[in-house]
Structures are given as C-alpha cells and as structure tokens.
Amino acid sequence: AQSVTQLGSHVSVSEGALVLLRCNYSSSVPPYLFWYVQYPNQGLQLLLKYTSAATLVKGINGFEAEFKKSETSFHLTKPSAHMSDAAEYFCAVSEGGATNKLIFGTGTLLAVQS
Amino acid sequence: NAGVTQTPKFQVLKTGQSMTLQCAQDMNHEYMSWYRQDPGMGLRLIHYSVGAGITDQGEVPNGYNVSRSTTEDFPLRLLSAAPSQTSVYFCASSRDRILAGLPEQYFGPGTRLTVT
Numbered sequence: 001a002q003s004v005t006q007l008g009s010h011v012s013v014s015e016g017a018l019v020l021l022r023c024n025y026s027s028s029v030p031p032y033l034f035w036y037v038q039y040p041n042q043g044l045q046l047l048l049k050y051t052s053a054a055t056l057v058k059g060i061n062g063f064e065a066e067f068k069k070s071e072t073s074f075h076l077t078k079p080s081a082h083m084s085d086a087a088e089y090f091c092a093v094s095e096g097g098a099t100n101k102l103i104f105g106t107g108t109l110l111a112v113q114s
Numbered sequence: 115n116a117g118v119t120q121t122p123k124f125q126v127l128k129t130g131q132s133m134t135l136q137c138a139q140d141m142n143h144e145y146m147s148w149y150r151q152d153p154g155m156g157l158r159l160i161h162y163s164v165g166a167g168i169t170d171q172g173e174v175p176n177g178y179n180v181s182r183s184t185t186e187d188f189p190l191r192l193l194s195a196a197p198s199q200t201s202v203y204f205c206a207s208s209r210d211r212i213l214a215g216l217p218e219q220y221f222g223p224g225t226r227l228t229v230t
Contacts, residue, residue: 009154101172106154106155
C-alpha cells in the first residue's frame with residue numbers, strides 16, 4: 001500500500017526566509033505525487049503535481065518540489081516566505097489503478113513570522 | 115462555473131440523528147469523493163464514485179452511505195450520528211483518470227459537523 005509521511009507538523013519561518021516542507025513516500029510502483037495547500041476555513045487547492053515528466057516541478061505562488069527517487073522524497077520549497085504563505089500544506093500520493101484516489105499525509109502547518 | 119459546492123457549512127447533530135451532507139459540481143466530472151479531516155490525521159477517504167450509479171468504499175466508510183444518481187450530485191448520508199463522526203467533511207471531484215491522465219482534484223469548501 002502507498003503512504004506518505006510529512007516530517008514536522010508545525011514549521012515556523014521568518015518572512016523572506018527559505019521554506020522547506022518535507023514529504024517522504026512509500027510506493028511499490030512509480031508514484032504520482034501532489035502538494036495541496038489549505039488556507040484557514042477553506043478547502044484544498046492544488047499547488048503542484050509530479051507525473052514523471054520532470055523531477056523538478058514548479059507550482060503556483062513560487063513553490064516548487066523535487067522528486068528524488070533514491071531518497072523517496074518530494075520536498076516542497078520556496079526561496080522566500082511571504083506572510084500570505086501561512087497555511088496548512090498536505091502531501092498526497094495517488095493510489096494508482098483506474099481511480100483518482102489520493103492518500104494524504106498528516107499535514108504541516110506553516111507559520112510565517114514578520 | 116461554481117466548481118464544487120457543499121451544504122451546509124456548519125451542522126450540529128445529537129447522537130443518533132441522521133442527516134445528509136450535500137455535494138454538487140458543475141464541471142461534468144466523472145470522479146467524486148468524500149474525505150473527512152481530523153486534527154493530526156490529514157484527510158481520509160470515506161467513499162468515492164467513478165460515475166453515475168457506481169460507488170465504492172474508501173479508507174473509513176463505516177457509518178456513512180453514498181449514492182450517485184446523477185453526474186452532478188454525490189450526497190453523503192450519516193445514518194445514526196456518533197460523536198466520533200465530529201469532523202470537517204470535504205467533497206472533491208475530477209475528470210476520470212483513464213480519460214484525462216492525472217487530472218487535478220477540485221475540493222469544496224467543507225462542512226464542519228459536530229455530534230454531541
């Protein structure tokens with residue numbers, strides 16, 4: 001069965017600092033991986049997805065993630081944090097097969113300090 | 115397009131009551147699903163549907179029923195509410211994976227349910 005692990009349930013950075021949110025996956029087949037963002041009291045919004053076309057994936061709002069098969073990782077980064085980035089971030093893996101079922105990590109709450 | 119809509123936004127139930135959470139999408143998506151979100155546990159799949167008339171169980175289906183009579187609607191029924199079902203519920207929809215590769219899933223704004 002596929003799974004994802006997000007290290008760090010809370011991450012705090014200063015405005016302008018690097019953002020690094022960690023995600024490791026477990027999969028017996030080449031995975032499809034996603035990062036979603038959830039702003040307070042809202043639904044989830046797709047940031048980016050990995051579909052094997054390129055290992056470095058660029059998403060919205062200046063975020064990007066790099067797929068590293070040797071490390072089974074798909075960490076999310078942003079060079080310079082902005083106050084508006086404060087939100088909860090979820091890594092997810094597609095279960096594969098004929099459905100679009102997603103397996104989510106437990107989430108990382110990002111706080112940005114001024 | 116309104117996207118994925120959910121009603122109600124908030125609901126309080128007493129133990130043993132039943133209710134239906136509504137979900138609708140206007141994007142003609144084949145795939146729809148229900149998740150529950152609990153603190154520290156991320157989102158867990160309750161039920162999903164790959165098209166009208168076809169539903170299947172996800173990771174945590176007990177205590178919930180679904181049906182899919184139309185492409186647009188995918189209601190979630192709680193037959194006899196329990197305090198353990200206190201959660202935030204999200205509906206999501208997307209194109210079918212076989213037809214559209216790896217499509218984005220669109221999420222509704224959620225329903226916050228409290229069972230006392």
